[in-house]
Amino acid sequence: MTASTTSLTYRLPQVRNLVTALPGPESARLAERRRSAVAGGVGSSVPVYAADADGGVIVDVDGNSLIDLGSGIAVTSVGASDPRVAEAVAAQAQHFTHTCFMVTPYEGYVAVAERLNALTPGYHDKRTVLFNSGAEAVENAIKVARLATGRDAVVAFDHAYHGRTNLTMALTAKTMPYKKNFGPFAPEVYRMPMSYPYRDAAAGLDADGKAAAARAITQIEKQIGSDAVAAVIIEPIQGEGGFIVPAPGFLPALAAWAKENGVVFIADEVQTGFARTGAWFACEDEGIVPDIITMAKGIAGGMPLSAITGRADLLDAVHAGGLGGTYGGNPVACAAALAALDTMEDLHLPARARAIGESATTRLRALADEIGVIGDVRGRGAMIAIELVHPGTSEPDADLTKAVAAKALAAGVVILTCGTYGNVIRLLPPLVIGDALLDDALTVLETALREAAA
Numbered sequence: 001m002t003a004s005t006t007s008l009t010y011r012l013p014q015v016r017n018l019v020t021a022l023p024g025p026e027s028a029r030l031a032e033r034r035r036s037a038v039a040g041g042v043g044s045s046v047p048v049y050a051a052d053a054d055g056g057v058i059v060d061v062d063g064n065s066l067i068d069l070g071s072g073i074a075v076t077s078v079g080a081s082d083p084r085v086a087e088a089v090a091a092q093a094q095h096f097t098h099t100c101f102m103v104t105p106y107e108g109y110v111a112v113a114e115r116l117n118a119l120t121p122g123y124h125d126k127r128t129v130l131f132n133s134g135a136e137a138v139e140n141a142i143k144v145a146r147l148a149t150g151r152d153a154v155v156a157f158d159h160a161y162h163g164r165t166n167l168t169m170a171l172t173a174k175t176m177p178y179k180k181n182f183g184p185f186a187p188e189v190y191r192m193p194m195s196y197p198y199r200d201a202a203a204g205l206d207a208d209g210k211a212a213a214a215r216a217i218t219q220i221e222k223q224i225g226s227d228a229v230a231a232v233i234i235e236p237i238q239g240e241g242g243f244i245v246p247a248p249g250f251l252p253a254l255a256a257w258a259k260e261n262g263v264v265f266i267a268d269e270v271q272t273g274f275a276r277t278g279a280w281f282a283c284e285d286e287g288i289v290p291d292i293i294t295m296a297k298g299i300a301g302g303m304p305l306s307a308i309t310g311r312a313d314l315l316d317a318v319h320a321g322g323l324g325g326t327y328g329g330n331p332v333a334c335a336a337a338l339a340a341l342d343t344m345e346d347l348h349l350p351a352r353a354r355a356i357g358e359s360a361t362t363r364l365r366a367l368a369d370e371i372g373v374i375g376d377v378r379g380r381g382a383m384i385a386i387e388l389v390h391p392g393t394s395e396p397d398a399d400l401t402k403a404v405a406a407k408a409l410a411a412g413v414v415i416l417t418c419g420t421y422g423n424v425i426r427l428l429p430p431l432v433i434g435d436a437l438l439d440d441a442l443t444v445l446e447t448a449l450r451e452a453a454a
């Protein structure tokens with residue numbers, strides 16, 4: 001454990017404590033109201049309604065205190081009510097909540113851009129643009145790449161996830177639930193084979209990173225032509241697709257090829273960014289310096305903010321007014337981001353993420369030796385995955401995965417799943433979670449895995 005969490009204080013008791021069955025009566029009443037108010041297409045993986053949250057816990061409307069291993073999908077790394085963030089939000093809102101940076105600009109936006117230019121990989125001249133969602137950041141990164149190169153084609157990868165807008169759906173691999181019946185999708189998007197070491201090995205493919213990159217590059221050159229490619233976009237660790245960590249060498253080989261061929265290398269760090277993987281950005285692990293990096297989720301302590309930061313020559317190639325949007329870089333979200341970044345720095349959260357990861361993977365790998373349903377334990381920092389399979393095979397077991405998450409929830413631990421095959425348990429705890437609470441949550445997870453596998 002890093003010293004930082006021993007000095008952490010919390011507003012809510014950091015305990016797992018169930019006082020009703022889940023969902024409790026108040027959540028049930030809210031679910032009833034929701035049915036006649038909210039479109040059925042919006043899903044929720046947990047049937048309880050939040051009333052409060054702090055550190056590593058979510059308290060629901062019936063008073064149940066649950067351990068949060070999801071961070072609202074990798075967002076609340078500093079917790080869902082970090083006092084510094086809450087104070088910054090309140091202070092900003094008392095002055096102005098919005099003027100539109102494209103109309104009357106304000107310092108907060110510039111200050112966030114300066115922080116991101118300094119924090120992101122590479123010491124080159126950079127520029128930043130702020131938006132609201134990860135998909136919006138991805139859309140604009142592609143816009144910049146196409147304008148700056150004069151090329152149309154964009155390369156994405158198997159198992160990729162980049163968002164739910166039309167272009168980002170085209171970039172996203174999995175059809176259900178993200179794409180089915182929402183087409184037609186944007187043209188000039190091409191999908192290439194990913195480095196997925198666990199499944200590559202199971203399929204008898206060379207799981208070596210350089211070999212996997214060579215497979216993808218050959219396919220790009222034969223099917224598209226390198227001179228037609230505006231950008232390659234990739235998540236350094238794929239998130240929704242299953243927390244897929246490409247084999248060492250894969251990303252550097254792709255980045256080198258992109259550089260040699262005038263292709264913009266876009267690292268989509270919406271889920272991996274801001275200390276989540278044990279470094280400020282996942283690209284750092286293999287020394288990748290992306291031409292453009294997309295960011296969101298952990299950036300602002302839960303407030304909606306996203307960003308693209310990239311080479312100044314690329315971003316400044318865009319004509320005045322070519323980038324923007326009404327709410328992009330909202331001042332309250334910018335104030336939250338500056339506070340959240342201060343908290344991440346002061347609490348040394350990249351180091352904390354590494355400590356969380358070491359603790360979790362050690363325990364889960366030991367369990368994998370004990371029960372035959374764990375095909376792979378992988379990830380980096382506090383972005384950990386358990387891929388569940390039928391014993392003695394690499395056949396995905398999505399039903400078992402659902403059962404484990406349900407058992408964990410029934411015991412008071414919120415766990416998310418993911419994966420192209422729906423067979424990945426993913427751990428994304430708040431980076432401010434204390435060791436005792438994390439230990440309790442892992443014990444619940446281990447019990448759920450043993451019971452479900454029995």
Ligand SMILES: Cc1ncc(COP(=O)(O)O)c(CNCCCC(=O)O)c1O
Binds near residue numbers: 073135235271297
């Ligand atoms: C790498 C990567 N790029 C882009 C995005 C999109 O970010 P938005 O803020 O959800 O638009 C994500 C969002 N991932 C969670 C999506 C959850 C869901 O919608 O079911 C991501 O992980």
